[in-house]
Amino acid sequence: MKALVLAGGSGTRLRPITHTSAKQLVPVANKPVLFYGLESIAAAGITEVGVIVGETSDEIRQAVGGGTRFGLKITYIRQDLPLGLAHAVLIAQDWLGDDDFVMYLGDNFIVGGITGLVETFRESRPDAQILLTRVRDPRAFGVAELDAGGRVIGLEEKPERPRSDHALVGVYLFTPAIHEAVRAVRPSRRGELEITHALQHLIDTGADVRSTVIGGYWKDTGNVGDMLEVNRTVLEGLERRVDGEIDAESEIIGRVVVEAGARVGRSRVVGPAVIGAGSEVLHSYIGPFTSVGEYCHILDSEVEFSIVLRNASIRGVGRVESSLIGRYAEVTPAPLVPNAHRLVLGDHRKVQIHP
Secondary structure, rough: OOEEEOOOOOOOOOOOOEEEHOOOHOOOOOOEHHHHHHHHHHOOOEEEEEEOOOOOOOHHHHHHHHOHHHOEEEEEEEEEOOHHHHHHHHHHHHHHHOHHHOEEEOOOEEOOOOOOHHHHHHHHHEEEEEEEEEOOHHHHHHEEEEEOOOOOOEEOOOOOOOOEEEEEEEEEEOOOOHHHHHHHHHOOOOOOOHHHHHHHHHHHHHEEEEEEEEOOOOEEEEOOOHHHHHHHHHOOOOOOOEEEEEEEEEEEOOEEOOOOOEEOOOOOOEOOOEEEOEEEEEOOOOOOOOOOOOOOOEEEEEOOOOHHHHEEEEEEEEEEEEEOOOOOEEOOOOOOOOOOOOOEEEEEEEEOOOO
Protein backbone atom coordinates (compact mmCIF):
# COMPACT_ATOMS: atom_id res chain seq x y z
CA MET A 1 0.00 0.00 0.00
CA LYS A 2 1.21 3.50 -0.86
CA ALA A 3 0.35 7.01 0.30
CA LEU A 4 -0.34 10.11 -1.77
CA VAL A 5 0.19 13.32 0.20
CA LEU A 6 -1.10 16.59 -1.22
CA ALA A 7 1.22 19.50 -0.47
CA GLY A 8 0.66 21.72 -3.47
CA GLY A 9 -1.98 24.22 -2.35
CA SER A 10 -1.22 27.92 -2.18
CA GLY A 11 -2.83 28.57 1.23
CA THR A 12 -4.72 31.77 0.40
CA ARG A 13 -6.60 31.68 3.73
CA LEU A 14 -3.31 31.88 5.65
CA ARG A 15 -1.95 34.91 3.85
CA PRO A 16 0.24 36.85 4.42
CA ILE A 17 2.13 33.97 6.11
CA THR A 18 1.86 31.84 2.95
CA HIS A 19 3.20 34.58 0.70
CA THR A 20 6.64 33.42 1.86
CA SER A 21 6.03 29.92 3.26
CA ALA A 22 4.14 26.79 2.22
CA LYS A 23 0.98 26.37 4.28
CA GLN A 24 1.88 22.75 5.04
CA LEU A 25 5.09 23.93 6.71
CA VAL A 26 3.51 26.39 9.14
CA PRO A 27 4.52 24.92 12.53
CA VAL A 28 2.23 23.48 15.17
CA ALA A 29 4.01 23.17 18.53
CA ASN A 30 7.19 24.06 16.61
CA LYS A 31 6.82 21.24 14.05
CA PRO A 32 5.43 21.68 10.51
CA VAL A 33 1.87 20.41 10.25
CA LEU A 34 2.88 18.30 7.23
CA PHE A 35 5.27 16.32 9.41
CA TYR A 36 2.43 15.08 11.63
CA GLY A 37 0.74 13.55 8.57
CA LEU A 38 3.94 11.91 7.36
CA GLU A 39 4.53 10.47 10.84
CA SER A 40 0.97 9.08 10.88
CA ILE A 41 1.55 7.41 7.51
CA ALA A 42 4.80 5.85 8.71
CA ALA A 43 3.12 4.65 11.92
CA ALA A 44 0.48 2.89 9.79
CA GLY A 45 3.21 0.79 8.17
CA ILE A 46 3.27 2.58 4.82
CA THR A 47 6.74 3.38 3.48
CA GLU A 48 6.26 4.55 -0.14
CA VAL A 49 4.89 8.08 -0.33
CA GLY A 50 4.20 10.31 -3.30
CA VAL A 51 4.07 14.01 -2.45
CA ILE A 52 2.12 16.29 -4.78
CA VAL A 53 3.90 19.65 -4.98
CA GLY A 54 3.16 22.91 -6.75
CA GLU A 55 4.53 26.44 -6.59
CA THR A 56 6.13 25.82 -3.18
CA SER A 57 7.89 22.69 -4.43
CA ASP A 58 11.43 23.80 -3.53
CA GLU A 59 10.49 24.61 0.06
CA ILE A 60 8.63 21.31 0.55
CA ARG A 61 11.52 19.33 -0.93
CA GLN A 62 14.05 21.09 1.29
CA ALA A 63 12.00 20.44 4.44
CA VAL A 64 11.02 16.81 3.77
CA GLY A 65 13.98 15.60 1.73
CA GLY A 66 14.02 11.95 0.74
CA GLY A 67 11.90 10.95 3.74
CA THR A 68 14.54 9.04 5.70
CA ARG A 69 13.90 11.07 8.86
CA PHE A 70 10.34 9.64 8.84
CA GLY A 71 11.29 6.12 7.73
CA LEU A 72 9.74 6.82 4.32
CA LYS A 73 10.77 6.77 0.66
CA ILE A 74 9.50 10.01 -0.90
CA THR A 75 8.73 10.57 -4.59
CA TYR A 76 7.77 14.10 -5.66
CA ILE A 77 5.04 14.58 -8.26
CA ARG A 78 4.60 18.02 -9.80
CA GLN A 79 1.14 19.56 -10.18
CA ASP A 80 1.62 22.78 -12.14
CA LEU A 81 -1.85 24.14 -11.33
CA PRO A 82 -4.18 23.36 -8.38
CA LEU A 83 -6.82 21.60 -10.48
CA GLY A 84 -8.43 19.52 -7.75
CA LEU A 85 -7.93 16.40 -5.66
CA ALA A 86 -9.09 14.08 -8.44
CA HIS A 87 -6.54 15.73 -10.74
CA ALA A 88 -3.82 14.91 -8.21
CA VAL A 89 -4.83 11.24 -8.38
CA LEU A 90 -4.90 11.45 -12.18
CA ILE A 91 -1.35 12.76 -12.52
CA ALA A 92 -0.05 10.28 -9.93
CA GLN A 93 -1.50 7.20 -11.65
CA ASP A 94 1.78 6.04 -13.21
CA TRP A 95 3.49 6.16 -9.81
CA LEU A 96 0.54 4.57 -7.96
CA GLY A 97 0.21 1.72 -10.45
CA ASP A 98 -2.08 -1.08 -9.26
CA ASP A 99 -1.46 -0.47 -5.56
CA ASP A 100 -4.07 0.49 -3.00
CA PHE A 101 -3.30 3.87 -1.45
CA VAL A 102 -4.26 6.39 1.18
CA MET A 103 -4.63 9.99 0.06
CA TYR A 104 -3.77 12.47 2.82
CA LEU A 105 -4.19 16.24 2.59
CA GLY A 106 -0.96 17.72 3.90
CA ASP A 107 -2.58 20.55 5.85
CA ASN A 108 -4.96 18.29 7.78
CA PHE A 109 -4.46 17.18 11.36
CA ILE A 110 -6.01 14.09 12.94
CA VAL A 111 -5.39 13.26 16.58
CA GLY A 112 -4.60 9.57 16.96
CA GLY A 113 -3.33 9.06 13.43
CA ILE A 114 -4.69 6.72 10.75
CA THR A 115 -3.33 3.31 11.76
CA GLY A 116 -6.72 1.86 12.73
CA LEU A 117 -8.33 3.16 9.55
CA VAL A 118 -5.62 1.62 7.35
CA GLU A 119 -5.87 -1.73 9.14
CA THR A 120 -9.66 -1.82 8.69
CA PHE A 121 -9.31 -0.98 5.00
CA ARG A 122 -6.72 -3.70 4.45
CA GLU A 123 -9.00 -6.28 6.05
CA SER A 124 -12.24 -5.44 4.19
CA ARG A 125 -10.82 -3.68 1.09
CA PRO A 126 -13.82 -1.74 -0.24
CA ASP A 127 -13.32 0.22 -3.46
CA ALA A 128 -13.11 3.41 -1.40
CA GLN A 129 -13.18 4.37 2.26
CA ILE A 130 -13.83 7.95 3.38
CA LEU A 131 -13.68 9.68 6.74
CA LEU A 132 -16.51 11.91 7.88
CA THR A 133 -17.04 14.26 10.78
CA ARG A 134 -19.99 16.38 11.84
CA VAL A 135 -19.56 20.12 11.32
CA ARG A 136 -21.69 23.15 12.11
CA ASP A 137 -21.53 24.66 8.63
CA PRO A 138 -20.99 21.96 5.97
CA ARG A 139 -21.20 24.44 3.07
CA ALA A 140 -17.41 24.87 3.17
CA PHE A 141 -16.71 21.14 2.76
CA GLY A 142 -17.36 18.11 0.66
CA VAL A 143 -20.57 16.65 2.14
CA ALA A 144 -21.75 13.04 2.26
CA GLU A 145 -25.37 11.91 2.36
CA LEU A 146 -25.97 8.64 4.20
CA ASP A 147 -28.95 6.30 4.17
CA ALA A 148 -30.61 4.95 7.30
CA GLY A 149 -28.00 2.22 7.53
CA GLY A 150 -25.09 4.63 7.30
CA ARG A 151 -24.20 3.75 3.69
CA VAL A 152 -22.92 6.55 1.45
CA ILE A 153 -25.53 7.36 -1.20
CA GLY A 154 -24.43 10.78 -2.38
CA LEU A 155 -21.62 13.34 -2.26
CA GLU A 156 -21.49 17.06 -3.02
CA GLU A 157 -18.63 19.56 -3.05
CA LYS A 158 -19.31 22.73 -1.03
CA PRO A 159 -23.10 22.63 -1.58
CA GLU A 160 -25.20 25.74 -1.03
CA ARG A 161 -27.90 23.56 0.55
CA PRO A 162 -26.18 20.61 2.26
CA ARG A 163 -28.17 17.41 2.64
CA SER A 164 -26.34 16.48 5.84
CA ASP A 165 -23.80 17.78 8.33
CA HIS A 166 -21.28 15.04 7.51
CA ALA A 167 -18.16 16.66 6.07
CA LEU A 168 -15.35 14.76 4.39
CA VAL A 169 -12.11 14.69 6.36
CA GLY A 170 -8.93 15.02 4.30
CA VAL A 171 -8.02 11.32 4.37
CA TYR A 172 -9.24 8.84 1.75
CA LEU A 173 -8.40 5.20 1.03
CA PHE A 174 -8.69 3.76 -2.48
CA THR A 175 -8.17 0.65 -4.53
CA PRO A 176 -7.16 1.10 -8.19
CA ALA A 177 -10.88 1.40 -9.01
CA ILE A 178 -10.53 5.14 -8.39
CA HIS A 179 -8.42 5.62 -11.52
CA GLU A 180 -11.27 4.96 -13.94
CA ALA A 181 -13.47 7.25 -11.84
CA VAL A 182 -11.10 10.24 -11.96
CA ARG A 183 -10.78 9.83 -15.73
CA ALA A 184 -14.57 9.91 -16.04
CA VAL A 185 -15.25 13.20 -14.20
CA ARG A 186 -15.32 16.65 -15.78
CA PRO A 187 -14.25 19.98 -14.26
CA SER A 188 -16.69 21.46 -11.75
CA ARG A 189 -17.96 25.03 -11.74
CA ARG A 190 -14.75 25.86 -9.85
CA GLY A 191 -12.73 24.51 -12.77
CA GLU A 192 -11.41 21.58 -10.73
CA LEU A 193 -11.64 17.81 -10.92
CA GLU A 194 -13.42 17.10 -7.64
CA ILE A 195 -12.74 13.93 -5.67
CA THR A 196 -16.38 14.02 -4.54
CA HIS A 197 -17.44 13.67 -8.18
CA ALA A 198 -15.11 10.70 -8.63
CA LEU A 199 -16.54 9.08 -5.50
CA GLN A 200 -20.05 9.73 -6.77
CA HIS A 201 -19.09 8.01 -10.03
CA LEU A 202 -18.01 4.97 -8.03
CA ILE A 203 -21.34 4.96 -6.19
CA ASP A 204 -23.33 5.36 -9.41
CA THR A 205 -21.52 2.42 -11.01
CA GLY A 206 -22.20 0.13 -8.05
CA ALA A 207 -18.79 0.27 -6.38
CA ASP A 208 -18.38 -0.35 -2.66
CA VAL A 209 -17.86 3.06 -1.03
CA ARG A 210 -17.79 3.00 2.77
CA SER A 211 -17.51 5.67 5.39
CA THR A 212 -16.29 6.03 8.95
CA VAL A 213 -17.59 8.85 11.13
CA ILE A 214 -14.78 9.89 13.44
CA GLY A 215 -15.49 11.21 16.89
CA GLY A 216 -11.94 12.35 17.56
CA TYR A 217 -10.28 15.63 16.80
CA TRP A 218 -9.77 16.75 13.21
CA LYS A 219 -8.85 20.10 11.76
CA ASP A 220 -8.14 21.51 8.33
CA THR A 221 -5.42 24.00 9.25
CA GLY A 222 -6.36 26.33 6.42
CA ASN A 223 -6.89 29.47 8.50
CA VAL A 224 -5.35 31.17 11.50
CA GLY A 225 -8.13 30.19 13.92
CA ASP A 226 -7.77 26.51 13.09
CA MET A 227 -3.96 26.69 13.30
CA LEU A 228 -4.21 28.10 16.82
CA GLU A 229 -6.71 25.41 17.83
CA VAL A 230 -4.47 22.62 16.53
CA ASN A 231 -1.53 24.20 18.31
CA ARG A 232 -3.57 24.19 21.52
CA THR A 233 -4.49 20.53 21.07
CA VAL A 234 -0.91 19.39 20.45
CA LEU A 235 0.44 21.41 23.37
CA GLU A 236 -2.07 19.71 25.66
CA GLY A 237 0.02 16.56 25.27
CA LEU A 238 3.33 18.16 26.26
CA GLU A 239 5.53 16.70 28.95
CA ARG A 240 7.61 19.16 30.92
CA ARG A 241 11.23 19.41 29.78
CA VAL A 242 13.70 22.19 30.51
CA ASP A 243 16.97 21.93 28.61
CA GLY A 244 17.62 25.66 28.30
CA GLU A 245 18.74 28.30 30.78
CA ILE A 246 16.29 29.59 33.42
CA ASP A 247 17.49 32.26 35.83
CA ALA A 248 16.59 32.40 39.50
CA GLU A 249 14.11 35.24 39.01
CA SER A 250 11.99 33.30 36.49
CA GLU A 251 9.04 31.03 37.16
CA ILE A 252 8.15 28.00 35.04
CA ILE A 253 4.69 26.60 35.76
CA GLY A 254 3.17 23.40 34.40
CA ARG A 255 3.92 21.57 31.15
CA VAL A 256 6.58 23.77 29.59
CA VAL A 257 9.31 22.77 27.14
CA VAL A 258 12.37 25.00 27.01
CA GLU A 259 14.67 23.73 24.29
CA ALA A 260 18.44 23.63 24.57
CA GLY A 261 20.04 26.98 23.91
CA ALA A 262 16.94 28.96 24.90
CA ARG A 263 17.17 31.50 27.72
CA VAL A 264 14.42 32.70 30.07
CA GLY A 265 15.27 35.65 32.30
CA ARG A 266 13.11 37.49 34.85
CA SER A 267 10.04 36.02 33.19
CA ARG A 268 7.05 33.78 33.88
CA VAL A 269 6.08 30.92 31.57
CA VAL A 270 2.79 29.10 32.17
CA GLY A 271 2.19 25.89 30.25
CA PRO A 272 1.38 24.23 28.12
CA ALA A 273 3.93 26.17 26.12
CA VAL A 274 7.15 25.62 24.20
CA ILE A 275 10.18 27.88 23.82
CA GLY A 276 12.32 26.98 20.82
CA ALA A 277 16.08 26.51 20.73
CA GLY A 278 18.11 29.71 20.77
CA SER A 279 15.19 31.93 21.77
CA GLU A 280 15.29 34.59 24.49
CA VAL A 281 12.37 35.48 26.75
CA LEU A 282 13.30 38.43 28.97
CA HIS A 283 11.15 40.47 31.39
CA SER A 284 8.09 38.84 29.83
CA TYR A 285 5.13 36.53 30.34
CA ILE A 286 4.43 33.53 28.09
CA GLY A 287 0.94 32.18 28.68
CA PRO A 288 -0.76 28.86 27.96
CA PHE A 289 -1.06 27.44 24.44
CA THR A 290 1.85 29.42 23.05
CA SER A 291 4.58 28.12 20.74
CA VAL A 292 7.68 30.26 20.41
CA GLY A 293 9.88 29.10 17.54
CA GLU A 294 13.67 29.00 17.28
CA TYR A 295 15.80 32.13 17.69
CA CYS A 296 12.95 34.41 18.69
CA HIS A 297 13.35 37.45 20.98
CA ILE A 298 10.55 38.40 23.37
CA LEU A 299 11.22 41.37 25.63
CA ASP A 300 8.92 43.31 28.00
CA SER A 301 5.81 41.69 26.52
CA GLU A 302 3.04 39.17 27.21
CA VAL A 303 2.19 36.45 24.69
CA GLU A 304 -0.63 33.94 25.06
CA PHE A 305 -2.53 31.48 22.82
CA SER A 306 -0.26 32.31 19.90
CA ILE A 307 2.23 30.88 17.42
CA VAL A 308 5.48 32.79 16.99
CA LEU A 309 7.59 31.56 14.09
CA ARG A 310 11.38 31.38 14.10
CA ASN A 311 13.51 34.55 14.25
CA ALA A 312 10.55 36.77 15.13
CA SER A 313 10.84 39.48 17.78
CA ILE A 314 8.23 41.00 20.09
CA ARG A 315 9.49 43.91 22.15
CA GLY A 316 7.75 46.24 24.58
CA VAL A 317 4.21 45.92 23.22
CA GLY A 318 2.21 44.88 26.26
CA ARG A 319 -0.03 41.91 25.53
CA VAL A 320 -0.31 39.83 22.33
CA GLU A 321 -2.84 37.00 22.11
CA SER A 322 -4.61 34.81 19.53
CA SER A 323 -1.92 35.72 17.01
CA LEU A 324 0.23 34.10 14.34
CA ILE A 325 3.56 35.95 14.00
CA GLY A 326 5.61 35.13 10.91
CA ARG A 327 9.32 34.44 10.48
CA TYR A 328 11.62 37.43 11.02
CA ALA A 329 8.59 39.59 11.88
CA GLU A 330 9.12 42.48 14.28
CA VAL A 331 6.44 43.67 16.70
CA THR A 332 7.34 46.93 18.44
CA PRO A 333 5.49 49.89 20.01
CA ALA A 334 4.08 52.54 17.71
CA PRO A 335 5.69 56.00 18.03
CA LEU A 336 3.87 58.42 20.29
CA VAL A 337 1.77 61.02 18.48
CA PRO A 338 -0.39 63.81 19.90
CA ASN A 339 -4.02 62.96 20.49
CA ALA A 340 -6.02 64.88 17.92
CA HIS A 341 -9.11 64.65 15.73
CA ARG A 342 -9.05 65.80 12.11
CA LEU A 343 -12.48 66.68 10.79
CA VAL A 344 -14.10 67.80 7.57
CA LEU A 345 -17.70 68.69 8.45
CA GLY A 346 -20.51 69.85 6.27
CA ASP A 347 -22.79 72.71 7.20
CA HIS A 348 -25.22 72.18 10.08
CA ARG A 349 -23.68 68.80 11.02
CA LYS A 350 -23.27 67.45 14.54
CA VAL A 351 -20.43 65.20 15.65
CA GLN A 352 -19.97 63.58 19.07
CA ILE A 353 -16.38 62.87 20.14
CA HIS A 354 -15.55 60.76 23.15
CA PRO A 355 -13.15 62.67 25.40
